[in-house]
Amino acid sequence: MQYETGKKSALNQKKHREPFLRIAKRDSMPFFQSWGIRIAAVLLSLVVCAVVIYAITKMNPLKVYGAMLQGAFGSKRKIWITIRDTMSLLCIGVALAPAFKMRFWNIGAEGQVLVGGIATAACMIYLGDVLPTPILFVVMIVASCLAGALWGVVPAVFKSRWGTNETLFTLMMNYVAIQITSYCVSLWENPPGSNYVGVINPQTKAGWLPSLFGQQYMLNVILVLALAVGMFIYLRSTKHGYEISVVGQSENTARYAGINVGKVFVRTMLISGAVAGFTGFIAVSGSSHTISVNTAGGRGFTAIIVAWMAKFNTMTMIVISLLLIFLEKGANEIASRFNLNDYASQIITGIILFFIIGSEFFINYQMILRGKNKEVA
Amino acid sequence: MEQHIAVQMQNITKTFGQVLANHNVSIDIRKGEILSLLGENGSGKTTLMNMLSGIYYPDAGKIFVNGEPAVIRSPGDAFAYGIGMIHQHFKLVDVFTAVENVVLGLRGRDANLKLATKKICEICEKYGFEIDPGQKVYNMSVSQKQTLEIIKVLYRGADILILDEPTAVLTPQETERLFHVIRNMKKAGKAIVIITHKLHEVLSVSDRVAILRRGEYVDTVETKDANVQSLTEMMVGKRVVLDIERPAAAHTERRIEVKNLTVVRSDGVQLLDRVSFTANSGEILGIAGISGCGQKELLESIAGLQKVSSETSILYSAPKADAPVELVGKDPKAIRDMGITLSFVPEDRLGMGLVGSMGMTDNMMLKNYRQGRTPFMERKEPRALAEKIKEDLEVATPGINIPVRRLSGGNVQKVLVGREIAAAPTVLMTAYAVRGLDIHTSYTIYHLLNEQKQAGVAVIYVGEDLDVLLELCDRILILCSGRVSGIVDGRTATKEEVGMLMTHLQKGDGSDAV
Numbered sequence: 001m002q003y004e005t006g007k008k009s010a011l012n013q014k015k016h017r018e019p020f021l022r023i024a025k026r027d028s029m030p031f032f033q034s035w036g037i038r039i040a041a042v043l044l045s046l047v048v049c050a051v052v053i054y055a056i057t058k059m060n061p062l063k064v065y066g067a068m069l070q071g072a073f074g075s076k077r078k079i080w081i082t083i084r085d086t087m088s089l090l091c092i093g094v095a096l097a098p099a100f101k102m103r104f105w106n107i108g109a110e111g112q113v114l115v116g117g118i119a120t121a122a123c124m125i126y127l128g129d130v131l132p133t134p135i136l137f138v139v140m141i142v143a144s145c146l147a148g149a150l151w152g153v154v155p156a157v158f159k160s161r162w163g164t165n166e167t168l169f170t171l172m173m174n175y176v177a178i179q180i181t182s183y184c185v186s187l188w189e190n191p192p193g194s195n196y197v198g199v200i201n202p203q204t205k206a207g208w209l210p211s212l213f214g215q216q217y218m219l220n221v222i223l224v225l226a227l228a229v230g231m232f233i234y235l236r237s238t239k240h241g242y243e244i245s246v247v248g249q250s251e252n253t254a255r256y257a258g259i260n261v262g263k264v265f266v267r268t269m270l271i272s273g274a275v276a277g278f279t280g281f282i283a284v285s286g287s288s289h290t291i292s293v294n295t296a297g298g299r300g301f302t303a304i305i306v307a308w309m310a311k312f313n314t315m316t317m318i319v320i321s322l323l324l325i326f327l328e329k330g331a332n333e334i335a336s337r338f339n340l341n342d343y344a345s346q347i348i349t350g351i352i353l354f355f356i357i358g359s360e361f362f363i364n365y366q367m368i369l370r371g372k373n374k375e376v377a
Numbered sequence: 378m379e380q381h382i383a384v385q386m387q388n389i390t391k392t393f394g395q396v397l398a399n400h401n402v403s404i405d406i407r408k409g410e411i412l413s414l415l416g417e418n419g420s421g422k423t424t425l426m427n428m429l430s431g432i433y434y435p436d437a438g439k440i441f442v443n444g445e446p447a448v449i450r451s452p453g454d455a456f457a458y459g460i461g462m463i464h465q466h467f468k469l470v471d472v473f474t475a476v477e478n479v480v481l482g483l484r485g486r487d488a489n490l491k492l493a494t495k496k497i498c499e500i501c502e503k504y505g506f507e508i509d510p511g512q513k514v515y516n517m518s519v520s521q522k523q524t525l526e527i528i529k530v531l532y533r534g535a536d537i538l539i540l541d542e543p544t545a546v547l548t549p550q551e552t553e554r555l556f557h558v559i560r561n562m563k564k565a566g567k568a569i570v571i572i573t574h575k576l577h578e579v580l581s582v583s584d585r586v587a588i589l590r591r592g593e594y595v596d597t598v599e600t601k602d603a604n605v606q607s608l609t610e611m612m613v614g615k616r617v618v619l620d621i622e623r624p625a626a627a628h629t630e631r632r633i634e635v636k637n638l639t640v641v642r643s644d645g646v647q648l649l650d651r652v653s654f655t656a657n658s659g660e661i662l663g664i665a666g667i668s669g670c671g672q673k674e675l676l677e678s679i680a681g682l683q684k685v686s687s688e689t690s691i692l693y694s695a696p697k698a699d700a701p702v703e704l705v706g707k708d709p710k711a712i713r714d715m716g717i718t719l720s721f722v723p724e725d726r727l728g729m730g731l732v733g734s735m736g737m738t739d740n741m742m743l744k745n746y747r748q749g750r751t752p753f754m755e756r757k758e759p760r761a762l763a764e765k766i767k768e769d770l771e772v773a774t775p776g777i778n779i780p781v782r783r784l785s786g787g788n789v790q791k792v793l794v795g796r797e798i799a800a801a802p803t804v805l806m807t808a809y810a811v812r813g814l815d816i817h818t819s820y821t822i823y824h825l826l827n828e829q830k831q832a833g834v835a836v837i838y839v840g841e842d843l844d845v846l847l848e849l850c851d852r853i854l855i856l857c858s859g860r861v862s863g864i865v866d867g868r869t870a871t872k873e874e875v876g877m878l879m880t881h882l883q884k885g886d887g888s889d890a891v
Binding site: 238241245249 | 393434680682708709710711712713721723725727728729730731732733734735739742743744746747752753754
């Protein structure tokens with residue numbers, strides 16, 4: 001498709017003028033050129049942000065940017081927290097990739113993470129001092145994946161059996177998960193009356209993901225990156241991945257090819273939910289060592305943005321997750337350091353995201369100015 | 378007779394990315410004349426006219442309307458110049474009435490429903506249309522919708538009408554009625570352009586024919602000096618033999634036996650009613666009928682994609698097998714697991730036969746991607762097959778990994794037919810295999826079907842062009858509202874006979890007659 005636009009003018013006045021600006025779809029672009037446009041968009045957004053920052057706060061924009069950088073990477077501890085949060089966002093993005101590729105709009109990752117977290121916390125509380133460590137971890141991982149998979153598969157079964165809408169269904173499952181989490185929090189609260197679960201097993205550290213190479217979150221990084229690579233291969237090179245693509249493009253074609261569409265829905269959502277549940281395990285066992293309704297912290301929704309911006313490519317998701325977490329940490333930092341309220345920093349985040357998403361337009365379309373007609377004689 | 382030039386297009390060039398859709402095309406459109414714009418698929422006919430109707434803007438070249446240079450940037454501009462286009466896909470609001478659709482987007486007096494109704498009736502009378510202004514669009518037949526589109530354009534005062542493949546969706550009678558109206562418009566001094574690739578229509582309705590080939594202008598000829606052969610040669614660029622061979626059916630043996638095939642839609646409408654027939658190896662069985670009277674369901678039932686009622690039996694006899702096997706109740710995978718290769722070229726090529734966003738390679742393995750023991754895809758063989766089909770069938774694509782939906786209609790069909798034949802089937806079913814394809818590609822497809830027939834495949838060909846059915850098929854089964862109204866011999870039957878059977882059920886049920 002191609003659209004022609006131009007400044008509207010009364011036809012009788014400017015009858016013979018060519019349109020000032022035309023938009024035409026372009027062919028695919030070389031890899032470097034498209035990333036060049038994206039980077040240019042980020043730089044441009046920083047310029048616009050600088051103007052906005054100065055206009056609103058009269059502060060030196062460079063100082064503000066410096067603060068953002070420091071917020072995310074200012075110290076070793078901050079770097080590791082940024083990495084930790086990037087990994088948990090990435091992990092949810094990886095969970096969403098197969099479902100979205102199938103055009104199954106799973107917006108229930110938030111709930112799937114929470115139930116995975118509950119399962120992990122339950123294992124730590126009830127089995128932490130009972131089972132030997134290796135077995136404990138296996139049980140925790142299996143339990144969290146099963147819980148997430150259960151949360152993911154219920155909407156899939158209903159869709160394949162009765163054609164229900166998965167968007168509403170997965171969304172509602174989030175609220176169920178949040179209520180169950182509240183219940184568990186009051187069941188496990190420690191100290192009693194605090195309405196918090198508190199750190200689980202603070203003395204024995206049973207069920208805490210161990211440090212690796214002296215780094216507390218190294219294991220998180222390795223596990224999540226392995227999952228991202230695995231999912232990339234799963235979607236691109238396996239028969240299951242092929243089935244997911246076909247079902248996502250056209251259910252009729254899938255039936256024609258002899259693919260059992262309902263089965264693919266269920267199987268893929270089992271995987272999607274299980275990976276989301278695993279994120280709950282990472283969050284509880286690998287970072288917070290506690291559980292609350294904020295364990296997923298809205299990342300289940302942020303990950304939808306990650307998945308879309310990366311066009312469901314789990315390798316690209318690494319970059320996008322890092323960017324979003326950097327913006328989040330940076331915004332928090334400037335909000336606290338310069339006594340700005342949250343909105344000011346959110347404006348900056350918004351502007352930067354707007355430019356990045358907007359740059360896709362320039363990758364897919366080209367502008368043709370008046371008088372730039374190609375003479376193909 | 379003096380001829381006034383309505384539109385002049387000079388040296389028009391238009392590119393889409395790297396594809397050159399039109400290159401230096403110059404044509405004249407005259408008042409009081411019907412001009413046919415003829416060309417194969419992807420030759421740039423529609424693109425050229427879209428630039429006249431304001432959908433695209435040319436990269437280079439000039440357009441003159443009534444001798445004045447014109448800049449057409451939007452369909453609104455086009456209307457201001459009196460240019461109106463009737464697109465292949467109708468642009469109507471289903472829940473509105475005819476008159477509401479006509480005034481849609483207009484303001485002031487033009488949008489007054491009462492006045493509009495009156496004016497529509499005048500237009501109808503003048504040109505010989507028949508339409509009920511108060512009828513809702515969703516209650517209209519395809520031909521009525523098209524009439525409404527034409528009225529919509531005339532109501533806006535168009536003097537230059539462009540019709541994009543107007544007859545593709547019409548029955549022969551409706552086509553005749555449309556041509557009658559078009560001739561009336563010509564008498565009224567309108568300039569009319571018809572985009573088409575049906576040669577006999579070109580010859581019967583137009584005054585002049587402009588021919589495009591691969592985006593380039595070839596020539597304009599007076600229709601009275603042209604014939605089918607000369608037009609084809611200009612269109613294709615080389616001599617084409619326009620005869621369909623029909624080798625004698627040999628070594629025929631029963632392959633598929635359908636008994637009492639009945640399909641009932643979920644709302645209780647009976648789509649197929651006790652259809653019985655056999656399809657034999659080494660012959661082409663044609664299926665004729667007015668569109669939508671059960672052809673789609675018939676093929677999908679055999680392919681295992683359609684739920685059929687309990688009295689149905691579809692028996693498959695493999696070559697050199699003792700006992701036939703029942704296909705009812707098996708899905709496509711189950712049928713394939715039994716070692717039966719049924720190839721099926723469905724009507725909806727990109728929505729069912731292929732995955733539009735995938736390249737040729739990935740589409741090649743759609744039906745046999747399960748091959749191999751590992752959970753991983755084996756892409757080597759499909760890639761080789763894609764290359765081979767691209768070579769053998771001359772598929773025009775920049776590469777075998779370009780998404781197939783970016784190919785033109787004819788090339789999409791070559792990919793699909795190529796894959797289905799490469800599977801070495803025992804039964805090959807095709808639904809409207811040449812719909813929308815140009816003459817050259819159509820003959821390629823007929824040739825491929827004949828090859829399959831001679832190789833001993835049972836070919837089932839659902840078609841709409843009676844001339845082709847009578848030339849190509851050994852036997853023709855005629856469907857009429859979901860029932861078999863007759864099975865005739867393709868060599869002896871006449872067009873009239875088949876046409877009659879398409880609209881009238883014979884007495885008694887049409888059990889297998891041959």
